[in-house]
Amino acid sequence: MAGATTAGRAHAPSVSSRFMRLSATPGQIALALGITVFLVLFLIVPVGTVIYVAFTEKGTGEFTLVNFLDFARTDLFIRSFWNSVYVSAMSVVVASIFALPLAYITTRFEFRGAMLIQTLGFLPLIMPPFVGAVAMLLLFGRNGTVNLLLDEWFGVKIPFMEGLNGVIFVQAVHYFPFILINLSTALRNIDRSMEEAAQNLGSSGFRLFHRIVFPLAMPGYIAGASLVFVKVFDDLATPLLLNVKDMLAPQAYLRVTSIGIADPMGYVISVVLICMSILAMWISARAMRGKDYATVQRGGGGLAKRTMRPWESALAYATVLLILLLVLAPHIGLLLLSFATIWSFSPLPDAFTLAHYGRVFGESFVYIKNTLLYASIAGLIDVVLGIAIAYLVLRTKLIGREWLDWAATAALAIPGVVLGIGYLRTFYGVQLPDGTPLATLWITIVLALAIRRLPYALRACYAALQQISVSLEEAAENLGATKMRTVRRVVLPLMAGGILAGFVTSFATAAVELSATLMLVQSNADAPLAYGLYVFMQSAAGRGPGAALGVIAVLLVALCTFASHMIIEKSQKAKGASR
């Protein structure tokens, strides 16, 4: 047993050479191999297949660049590409316009309701963006509430939702929290003395903001902005639902679903999508490199919060209210729609009813059940893998352990639609004993969700394990616990909060995910909520029940998130008390 306990941890120079040669215990090696097999099967092979198909000649399998030349020669694809770039960039701009004032006001001033705003800011994220799109059409469309009122009062209409505008607007409203969260954190992490030093040297007001505060918050802003860019670039359902087809992700989907799984163009577009993702992440990483500006020192605390003068306060509240109204519009619209009998060519619905909810609970309950099942299993897979990878990376000397981390994190760069296409292509050929292709089983959806959300869960587990001092484990081993029992009795209980946080992130985002699943759902009986929503929302008659289903989805995710937040809080408090 003595050998088993020391072999994995060769950090002391005095450890004898006998142990230096062994890089890990057999159990750890088996664990690492298991994870590797999983990642290879469900991430590397499918994505590799997509790239392979894009670069090979159809039929012969020889290397070729013809497919990419075809892509470049087709007007539709080039237009789609630039449309996607334009929409993503503009979404970042519009999202910044929403996020900047909220972040600035809530972090820099004594502002009542700052917590509420930060919380409400998250709300758009727990609903698939395309669900909001329908509600946004009703509120901001050509004959929506706002334009009808504008027309009546001023005789003008604003084309909020026309063509690409609609996609930009919906995406900005949906994804601006990423910028809000990152920017707020960056602003809060600036040490107060940074600002005071500038004041002491004669700087104040806007110059102070422009020269010191904003540059210091810049890495956070870029992190958020690049995330928004990638998400919008990869999103499939929102443009489709708004009937915008000439963007890249919808094109990839349409090629594969309408022309066929053998058509190489869908794969070429997938490769372009991956490249754009990687490019955006690379820019973000470059912007962050060497700029760890989280400068809060001991006794520091964030920027000084200032009390606002009455007129400033009025202005701030007006701004915040306007933005909140705008970003919560999809939810408000959805709620109205779910209770509406008919809502068309009028500012508000004609009458209200509960019928949609009745219908949803009757016939669509399978969607809810499926979602709960899929998202839970995916979340579970993610935390198990997350804990294992974090443990192997942080606590063992296993050679090549970082590769596990990199591979799992690489999933971030793979758009959902690409993963979906990869799964279809790879697993359609794999048949079960009874002859059904593996790709048609619901477990494929779960695996896709798990791979997509693994990076988030992994980060949470990583952070949780990093906070635990190694000496706590050494103490357990010193008192006779084996590695396995130490993990079970010391490490896991201390990681519990982080594990749960990782699970919730995976669960909540998997529950509203559609990009990957749209490809993989084969029958209504296996479909998750997001897919059901998508089907409902495509027909005018289905909007009422669709909205009801959307409201239920939002409530479901919100409830789960809130519940686990409470549990984390409680366990954290208990741990604090016992310390």
Add this chain to the structure above:
Amino acid sequence: MNQPFPISKLGTNAVDVDIRNVDLSYGTNHVLKGIDLHIRPGEFFAFLGPSGCGKTTLLRLIAGFNQADGGEVLVGGRDVSRLPPWKRDVGMVFQSYALWPHMTVRRNVAFGLEERKVPRSEIDRRVAAALELVGLAHLADRRPSQLSGGQQQRVAVARTIAIEPKVLLLDEPLSNLDAKMRVQVRRELRDLQQRLGLTTIFVTHDQEEANTICDRIAVMNDGVVQQVGTPMELYEKPANLFVANFLGTANILPGRVVHEGGERFFDIDGGVRLPIPAQVVVPEGAKLVFRPQHASLAGHGAGDVLLPGIIVHSEFLGSTLRYVVRIGAAEVSIDTPFHSGETLHQPGTSVEISLSLRSALWLAA
């Protein structure tokens, strides 16, 4: 005007700082209670006290980061109490240095001059001069994160003196340095201050730091200035028990004064009595205070009184031997020089302490 940096000019223009009856509360927490201080032109002055005594609050108040509830702060005769920080012309070096990580050393130092709309050519000259002054001209294009702690500290100083402030404020500038650097940097700070002749206020909780570089010290506790004086005055003539305790080791013997047969005696709690010399004034409720070197074991020094006691601890400190001796109910520390070949008295040994009453103090509270 060919001179690179008008250093000499500063010295002759040194201003005083007048703090008058300053009061400050955070809610119910009374942080500064009627502070009155006068800091002379060109003086190196320290606010010394334990954490939470209000010394940093007072420094930040001079810089304008805290607003006093009452009283005023005058810099060179001008009331700055209502001015925002950026109009005060008092340079502050922050405890964390607060160097902006997104700017090079040169840009950091130039910042204050740029804010003052100084012409570019003069900015370049003054930045170069300030960096020269702290010996970092060769690192001007580095980022703060590429510098050592000591270098960062010097950049922070250069950045502050580049604007030629009227007063220099130093907030625990040595606390983020290791022990060896601390001694070196404090000498550098002292030299620099002497050359510039700049009125400087230094906040610290370390009495050794304050003693070694400051002209005068204000000892603070609980939001009140306990005593102002030169380091030697504070050590030799502490005004109260707090000052005596905070600056160096002090032995404190509680007891009460008794009159018997026309003579005064001091009954140390626990049953030891000693006579009080006729000319000594003993305030009401006073305790007997003396430094470890003002007493010795009987036979080793010339004291006026002998006190019986029992050794509790004995320590060899190199040049001296330190005995902790119980006298009555109190324990006192006695330092005696170490002579070659001497052995330590073991704990439990009964000894007599020879105390020089002329060096001892009678302090109430």
